[in-house]
Amino acid sequence: MAQSELSFLASELVAQLGGTLQGHDLRVRRLTSLQQATVDDISFLSNPRLRADALASCAGVLIVTEKTAQILGDGRTLIVADDPYLYFARVARLFHPVIKAKPGVHPTAVVAASAQLAADCEIGPHVVVGERTVIGSGSRLLAGVVVEDDCVIGTDCVLHANVVVYPGCRLGDRVELHSGSIIGADGFGLAWDKQDNYWYKIVQTGGVVLGDDVEIGANTTIDRGAIEDTVVENGVKIDNQVQIGHNDKIGAHTAIAGCTGIAGSTEIGPYCIIGGAAMIAGHLTIPAKTMIAAATPVSHSIKQADHYAAVYPLQTHKEWVKNAAYLRHLREMHHQLKKLEQLLMAQQTSEIVNQE
Incomplete structure (x- = not known):
């Protein structure tokens, strides 16, 4: 800057x-x-x-x-x-005050006849605005932005260069989308066809709803819902290169650091903090005010808010190879320990009987 x-x-x-x-x-x-x-x-x-x-x-x-x-x-x-x-x-x-819109439509922009543009919005070079899309007052669509049909962009939003908003998505007020972010691409919905042995694509008919004051980082993708909308509530801040799956719900004022992946149909409560490269499975819930450390895998729902972490710390390769050898035998070791516990309990019971 x-x-x-x-x-x-x-x-x-x-x-x-x-x-x-x-x-x-x-x-x-x-x-x-x-x-x-x-x-x-x-x-x-x-x-x-x-x-x-x-x-x-x-x-x-x-x-x-x-x-x-x-x-x-x-x-x-x-x-x-x-x-x-x-x-x-x-x-x-x-x-560094917020840059205000320079009202007008660049001559290279392509704006559908049915689109509604506020008089004071800024439409930059090579921008495309689809049919029936509404652009709010003071919003800025910078070079190469594509907003497809039936979208709503609120007031004072900023869509940086080469952002793409797919059809039927809605942005609240003061939303900022950084370059390369994609809002409303198809969710990863597939059904296996046993007869013909191929994946049958499930049509994704939902949209994406972003609340007020949401900021989305560069090259982050938020998938549209399969039936209902994917929802990102007010004040959420999402870093670069994050994947938000279809039908997710991100609670208000949650912050998500870079390279995090969240699978579909997961609900994250408000005021959560998700560290970078966390991997969150689908169809689970995370309560409000939960903290998840960087690179933590989350494979099941969390019932109580706390600070969670689950990553092996850095080791030399030699140390990791030795530890990995033990990890491979954990199940066997568990069974052996159970047998030893049973033998010890039997021995203690025998001693008590003999004393009596």
Whole structure:
């Protein structure tokens, strides 16, 4: 992202975002890391392990907690906030405000006669808008976007280059789809034909519904439902290269990190956090506020919210080969242990009888 041309006094940031200003009221022109910051920059410290970096930083203004402010002492310009990371995110938005739509339709765009476009929406080069599709106020469809028939795009949405929205999908307000994401492709629905020995495709007649303030990462795919819709509720954030299967339901404000795969007909509750490369099987449920660690396989429904993880830690190949040899014999070892338990119980019972 290009450097912002905006600048702010520290007092202006506090006036807009809250917090407490300590030290001189300096003007800052850029938000950057502790290591790269100069006197004209603002940076933040949210991880206590980086306090040494904060002490050495040349940043003109630092966003810190009250405890860190006491450690840094006098002589620095500080903005004291309860959550420096969240404060940093809000400062970043001030430096890089949301780009507003440039109303108009590019001459290379192809827009169906029955489509309804808000007067202030932006339709970029080589965009295709299908029949009966509705594009809301302030929305931006950038280069190469395809929105097929009977779709609804809400207000102030951003569809980045080469996004594809299949027929009959509905997006709420302020939805952002990053480049290459595909909304509403067919779900993986197949029935095996025993007589002719081939997979018979099940027509996918549902759609995809995205709630308000949903953000979908680059090259992420969300399949349309087989009969009912696939639903992603308000405020959900999905990273790059994630697969959401048909008829899934993702609860409000859940966050899903990159390369996660979720099979069809799974319901994930609100406020969940799914780590990168998690693999979630189909036809199961995950309750609200569940955390699943990166690369964790989830093969059955979860009944109680908690922090779940199930991955072998990194090992050398030599160690893994040795452990794998034991894994292959777990069933046999289990039976042997059961026999030993039975023998031990029999021996203890015999001793008790003899004592009597």
